[in-house]
Amino acid sequence: MSTARAARRPWTDLRFFIGLALIIVSVVGVWLIVGAARQTTPALQAVRTIVPGEPLTSADVRVVDVELGTIAAGYLTPATLEPGLIATRTITEGELVSTAAAADADAGRTTSVVVQSAVRVPAAVATGAVVEVWAAAPLADGKGFAEPRILLAEATVASVDHDSGPLAAKSTTLELIVERARVGEVLAAITDGSTLSVVPVGARS
DSSP, rough: OOHHHHHOGGGGSSHHHHHHHHHHHHHHHHHHHHHTOOOEEEEEEEEEOOTTTTTTOOGGEEEEEEGGGGGGGGOOTTTOOOTEESSSOBBTTOOOOOOEEEEEEGOOOOOEEEEEEOOOOOOOOOTTTTEEEEOOOOOOOOBBOOEEEEEEEEEEEEEEEEOOOSSSOOEEEEEEEEGGGGHHHHHHHHHHTOEEEEBBTTTTO
16 A cells, blocks of 8 residues: 555645645736736826926926836826816926825915015025025114014925126025915015015024
């Protein structure tokens, strides 16, 4: 009897076929997972820095094929770039545009306002930078200004114009993206003759 068992061929044993099937299933599963991970999806990439409130159009993005896997639904594609979308936060040049960074224009809560900084703004402050706006109100006697206070703790730079002239005095004009609810405060500071100073976040006027 022991001789008969020793002579039994392995492929006549049911366990042999079960083991072989498990190996095949495992290999196929790994192949499918790897293949799925390597699949690319068309997504939109910003060709320039886009600030909050700006419209998202085909001129601002390019189509790239990327491997996003299961998170592909979290990014805009050519098919989901619909008219009327705006950026809800700063999207830097070269960044993939996520669905969380876009919203319908009707839901926008920001707008732009132009201010002139009384202090020279560093060259590093460019489109997309986050800055503080300080205001110093004129004194009642017209002699000087009160101590500066923070008017806006956070605003996003839409554009910068470093004004320069033949004299040493120079100023900087900036278009800032601010919350609509704060526009009135900014305009009031401009009309009452306050001096405004724009400084990078973390710095001090």
